[in-house]
Amino acid sequence: MKLSIQKNALVTAINQVSKAVASNSSIPVLNGIRLVATEKGIELTGSDTNTSIISFIPVEFNGDTLAEIEKDGSIVLQAKYLSDIVKKLPKDDVQIEVEGYVANIKSGKSTFKLNGLDSEEYPRLPVIDDKNVITLSSSELKALITQTVYAVSTSETRPVLTGVQWQVKQSVLICTATDSHRLSRREKAIKGLDTDITVVIPGSSLQELNKVLDDSDEEVDVILTETQVIFCCGHLTFYSRLLEGNYPDTSRLIPAEVKTKLAMNVKELSDSLGRVSLLGSSQNKIARMDIQKESMFIELSAKEQEIGKVNEELLSEALEGDDLTISFNAKYMQDALKTMKGTVELQFNGAMRPFVLREKGNNELLQLLLPVRTY
Amino acid sequence: MKLSIQKNALVTAINQVSKAVASNSSIPVLNGIRLVATEKGIELTGSDTNTSIISFIPVEFNGDTLAEIEKDGSIVLQAKYLSDIVKKLPKDDVQIEVEGYVANIKSGKSTFKLNGLDSEEYPRLPVIDDKNVITLSSSELKALITQTVYAVSTSETRPVLTGVQWQVKQSVLICTATDSHRLSRREKAIKGLDTDITVVIPGSSLQELNKVLDDSDEEVDVILTETQVIFCCGHLTFYSRLLEGNYPDTSRLIPAEVKTKLAMNVKELSDSLGRVSLLGSSQNKIARMDIQKESMFIELSAKEQEIGKVNEELLSEALEGDDLTISFNAKYMQDALKTMKGTVELQFNGAMRPFVLREKGNNELLQLLLPVRTY
Incomplete structure (x- = not known):
């Protein structure tokens, strides 16, 4: 294997495949990146056997020459060192030459001799059946x-x-x-x-x-x-x-009935939950929501005996149905709100039943939360 | 204590004094920030008894009103919560009112009741003798x-x-x-x-x-x-x-004699050391420098049995005196070079003696390194 390659193209490919490389596997080749050079270009592979990523650098792309292959070949190089070395090389082009199981990596006046492994030991990826x-x-x-x-x-x-x-x-x-x-x-x-x-x-x-x-x-x-x-x-x-095992039937979790319906600004609700959850521990960020028909203000609150209390008032954009006091994990609701923009519609079915969050005008997305029973 | 204050001024002061607050002291007041309000403004103090920081927010600064004090007073509030809360408050102005040892912190529709401690328990800082x-x-x-x-x-x-x-x-x-x-x-x-x-x-x-x-x-x-x-x-x-004890006399460490003198570009040398140190472990980043009078190129190299070798050639801007091969900690030299710009002058006195790095044209700064004896 003997080739020259654009440093940036190589850095990008290494970054991509590194995400799949095992961090400290007892199988040495899995801590490495496989490089395979053919006349078409260089293929890089990282794998921890659960996930594998292949990034291909073609000899030419969009009219730019990315690599020149003088001699085919393959090797496995330790991902950590390869990544650190290539990023810090002084010039925009890199020469790689493999002799036995040692890669000579050269750029400008800088020369690395990096010990590698036989690419034959690298696990084989499944052949794609594109049905x-x-x-x-x-x-x-x-x-x-x-x-x-x-x-x-x-x-x-x-x-x-x-x-x-x-x-x-x-x-x-x-x-x-x-x-x-x-x-x-x-x-x-x-x-x-x-x-x-x-x-x-x-x-x-x-x-x-x-x-x-x-x-x-x-x-x-x-x-x-x-x-x-x-x-x-x-x-x-x-x-x-893929994961094996039967995924539970979740369709029956989603409540058919709605007893209290609320519309609120996503950002305002999320910011308010951010403040309400400041007092709780990381595992225990319980917020209480009080919905009273007579007021358009929703109350959010939390308390921690040792630390103090917090109380927030939030204007609702629309409110229908029964009064309700419900407790839930503030962090979980914030996570759900991160998937939405504009207005969120909350649909409750009593204090003890799961409730639904939907982005207004978007029927494709549904978020569901279980209330917390104790407060 | 009752006051209103600009949120940004309060956030800045909290950030400053927090750097001195103990992170997990068994003395509860040391985990807190002391707030003292007088008619002149609000003084915040953080301390772990070794270092203490006071930040004063005047009622008015450069023509801007930063705070309004309605009632004097003082309290100690837990630094972690105070900092998180104030940063996330919804409006630009904050009202703080202390009742007993509880601080009511209000901004917009958000209200926190934060438990505090008696400021009388807070350690006293030394009176400044400005001799x-x-x-x-x-x-x-x-x-x-x-x-x-x-x-x-x-x-x-x-x-x-x-x-x-x-x-x-x-x-x-x-x-x-x-x-x-x-x-x-x-x-x-x-x-x-x-x-x-x-x-x-x-x-x-x-x-x-x-x-x-x-x-x-x-x-x-x-x-x-x-x-x-x-x-x-x-x-x-x-x-x-201050630290007690006798600081050693370091003046005799600095060599009087110079046998090999070298001038190099700071950035080039530092970048090169960055690459040379890639192969070593974090504790053991030993680089070898070869200086040969006959060439203007200095050679830097390192090797790690298991991983590989690296070799760099660097152009020297000036070179005088004896040929030399010397080993040193690459990370330490990089640290020393971070304090300099432009050209560094290296003054050696043999492979086993401490050597000096100076920024060209700057007599105020001296960096000294001990060589590493084994390579």
């Missing part, structure tokens, strides 16, 4: 992820809840996440895929994917297989294993 | 601190080395820090103080002071007493206890 493909824009996909993934469970007691359920049903994609204290659901009409299919994608994979995707119009092909989901976007390919 | 005063501009003082404090020892085995020695000798202030592997010394001619005096100021205090001072022309009065140093700058007063 079930959904196509979304990168920015749509990022929105889908952001609006749901925050609600996954962080506890391993029910592993399937650490993932987001993606369900395709009559050409509608429904993404659902719940940690059993709250639930987020986002729907989106899709084209191209007629078959109904359900998978559960690890939340951590979706969070990593979100970091490597740009907020652009570029198309992303989402390929659903039995055991893997693969996201293909330009020169980037992102693999994630 | 020995040095006056410096804020930016000069910041430079003095930055150029020396990085070299203090972080080990408590010789507590006096965790401080910076400030020595006034014939109207010259000499600041010296050393951790016994390196030494930094900065001199500055001063006016006003005729008596010779030597104190040792804790490095941690100077670092905190550096954070609260602006990089401005504003004058700072430095008052040296037997046990304390006090920095007065506008509405800010910063107290630090």
Whole structure:
């Protein structure tokens, strides 16, 4: 392997694939990045076997020469050192030459000899079977992820809840996440895929994917297989294993009835919750909401014996139905509000029942919270 | 105590004094900020007894009304909560009213009742005896601190080395820090103080002071007493206890002889050291420098058995004297170079002797490094 490559292109690709590299695996090759040079360009791969990311640097892109390949070949180099070294190289172009299992990395008057590993030891990625493909824009996909993934469970007691359920049903994609204290659901009409299919994608994979995707119009092909989901976007390919196990039926959680209905400004409510949650501990940010028909002001309050009390008054934009006093986790409501803009509609069904938050004028998104029973 | 105050002025003062507040003291008042309101304004104090910071908010400043005092009084409020609360208040003005030991903090439709403590329990600060005063501009003082404090020892085995020695000798202030592997010394001619005096100021205090001072022309009065140093700058007063014990005589460390002399670009050398130190562990970033008279290129190199090797060539701007191969801690040299601009002059006296770094054309600043014996 012998090549020269634009430093910026290499830094970008290393940053992308590094997100999938194991941080301290007992299998040495998994702590590395695989580089494969062919006449078409250089392929970089990072993997912890659960998620894998491939970034391809073509010899030429949009008329710019990104790399020149003098000799094919492959090697695995330790991700941490490769990343630090390439970022700090003095010149815009980098020469890499592999002799045995040592890579000579040169730029200007700077020369590194970095010990590597045999790329034959690197795990093989599944061959893509592109039967079930959904196509979304990168920015749509990022929105889908952001609006749901925050609600996954962080506890391993029910592993399937650490993932987001993606369900395709009559050409509608429904993404659902719940940690059993709250639930987020986002729907989106899709084209191209007629078959109904359900998978559960690890939340951590979706969070990593979100970091490597740009907020652009570029198309992303989402390929659903039995055991893997693969996201293909330009020169980037992102693999994630799927979670096994039965995802609970969440549809019956969503209340059919509404006893109290409220509309409020998202930012004002969120800022107010930010203040109300200042007194509580990080685990215990319980806020109380008092809704009285006779006043258009909603009261939010919290107290912590040792520290003090806080009280906020908030103007509601619309208010219908029964008076209500309800307690909930202020942090969870703030998380739900982060997925919305403008006006939020809150639909309650009594102090002890789950309640729903919806962005006004948006039927695709639903956030659900369970009240906290003690206050 | 009853007053109204501009939120921004209060946030600034809280941020300043918070730097001195104990983070988790068993003495409850030390986790708090003392507020004292008089007809002149509001005084905030934070202290961990080693360092104390007072920030005064006058009723009026530069023609702007910052506060209105309706009733004098004082209270101690928990720093963490006070800081978080005031920052997030919804409006630009804040009303504070103290009833017993509870502070009512109001802004817009937001009301906090924060439990406080009796300000009588708060430690008293020493009365300032302004006999020995040095006056410096804020930016000069910041430079003095930055150029020396990085070299203090972080080990408590010789507590006096965790401080910076400030020595006034014939109207010259000499600041010296050393951790016994390196030494930094900065001199500055001063006016006003005729008596010779030597104190040792804790490095941690100077670092905190550096954070609260602006990089401005504003004058700072430095008052040296037997046990304390006090920095007065506008509405800010910063107290630090002094370190006890005899600071070692460092003058004999500085070599009189020069066998090899080198001039190099500060940024190029620093960037090169950054790369050379990539392979070493955080404790062990040993670089080797090869100086050969016959070439104007200096060679910098490092190796780590497991990882690889690095080699850099650097153009010297001037080179005199003997050939030399010397090893040193690359991180320490980078730290020393951060205090300089333009060209650095390196003066060596053999591979086993301390060597000196000076900024070209600047006689006030000296950085000294000990070589590392093994490579």
